[in-house]
Amino acid sequence: MHAAVIGLGTHLPPRLVTNGELAARFDTSDEWITSRTGIRTRHWAEPGTATGDLATEAGLRALKSAGLAPGDIDVVVLATTTPDHPCPATAPDVASRLGLGPVPAYDIAAVCSGFLYALAIGQAQIAAQQAGTVLVIGAETYSTILNPDDRTTSVIFGDGAGAVVLAAREDTDRPGALLGTHLGSDGAHKDLIRIPAGGSRYPTTAYTPEADRYFTMEGPKVFRQAVVRMGESATTLLHRIGWVAEKVDHLVGHQANARILTALAGQLDIPVERTVVNIDRVGNTSAASVPLALAHAARQGRLTPGDRILMTAFGGGLTWGSAALTWPDITPL
Incomplete structure (x- = not known):
């Protein structure tokens, strides 16, 4: 069996942080930030909003994009550097909140490569016929781990989540493979x-x-x-x-x-x-x-x-x- 992408969902927290806001905090300028990073705006979660919240919303939208019900998902793989807690993993809670039932759900930590690591794991689960569908999520609240006094990192990172649904297919000729x-x-x-x-x-x-x-x-x-x-x-x-x-x-x-x-x-x-x-x-x-x-x-x-x-x-x-x-x-x- 081969894996194919059949759905995609994303979620960004509503708070938009502009270069102007950060320039005032760090005594820099929009031009300095843009010229060195290419970034003009980023989204930061409000206090009390966690990675699991963003992941759940992106996962829900991915399911809708794929036209699937919660009971159709066999495995959840969540890539994140900013889990809700050091222990336990965030993925089981996300699976529960999505109503997926007692499916396997686990986090992986590969920082910015995490989504592609999770995608490879999902593909392998399908190839081994351990799953027919896999919900793969990448979600972060980097604003919670940034040093508020460090200009070099605070201007770069944003919060958000994206998720895809992988499904088993017998061939790779169809779009989505x-x-x-x-x-x-x-x-x-x-x-x-x-x-x-x-x-x-x-x-x-x-x-x-x-x-x-x-x-x-x-x-x-x-x-x-x-x-x-x-x-x-x-x-x-x-x-x-x-x-x-x-x-x-x-x-x-x-x-x-x-x-x-x-x-x-x-x-x-x-x-x-x-x-x-x-x-x-x-x-x-x-x-x-x-x-x-x-x-x-x-x-x-x-x-x-x-x-x-x-x-x-x-x-x-x-x-x-x-x-x-x-x-x-x-x-x-």
């Missing part, structure tokens, strides 16, 4: 993207410096790693499935930085106008980035059933991954 995935990691560079405190390596105590409780990133080093790793992963996948770069209709890269997306397109020799970009509107939404970008392009009317879509992402760990599919005949909700 997930044709392949490629994943990788390099823990030798784990310190480039991290939250120092809060785990078993460095438990949080009353004496933990406040800055160590927040997300940190070494931007220039991450930039270089991201372009190289995503490029290598995407190229490996193209060879694996027999695609050539010039036949890719749309490149959907992780929305980390507008300059990374441009550099990635150049490295892959894909015309930059085929790159999907929505970072200007939502910022870096980590595990939610790729499905939000897909939905954005679909709503713009850019995606036609059968179009060849190449997705790739890079995140902390370090982790990276790519996936390829032909665009399905669906309406994102």
Whole structure:
């Protein structure tokens, strides 16, 4: 059996945070933020709104997009860096709130690569005939882990959720087919993207410096790693499935930085106008980035059933991954 995308749903919290709002806080300017990141606005959850809330709404919309009832889902895989609690996982609660019944539901943590990792897991569950349908969600509330005094991270990240429904198909000829995935990691560079405190390596105590409780990133080093790793992963996948770069209709890269997306397109020799970009509107939404970008392009009317879509992402760990599919005949909700 093969996996196919049959539904897509997204959700952004209503609070819109502009560059102007952040410029006033950090004594910077809209031009400084835009020129370095490509971001103009991002959405942040209101206090009391958690990742599970965003994931539940995106999951509900994905089910409606697919035309499925809650009882039709066999497995839930939730990718997130910002779970509702360190323990338990957020996915079982999301499954319960969606009314899915006692289905397997679990979180995975691969930071910004998380959605593609979850997609690969969903594909494998279907290929092994362990599931006929899988709800794959990427959801984040990064605003809850950002240092409010750190300009370099606070202007970049946004909150949001995106979800797809995968279903078993006997062939890959129909639009929506997930044709392949490629994943990788390099823990030798784990310190480039991290939250120092809060785990078993460095438990949080009353004496933990406040800055160590927040997300940190070494931007220039991450930039270089991201372009190289995503490029290598995407190229490996193209060879694996027999695609050539010039036949890719749309490149959907992780929305980390507008300059990374441009550099990635150049490295892959894909015309930059085929790159999907929505970072200007939502910022870096980590595990939610790729499905939000897909939905954005679909709503713009850019995606036609059968179009060849190449997705790739890079995140902390370090982790990276790519996936390829032909665009399905669906309406994102």
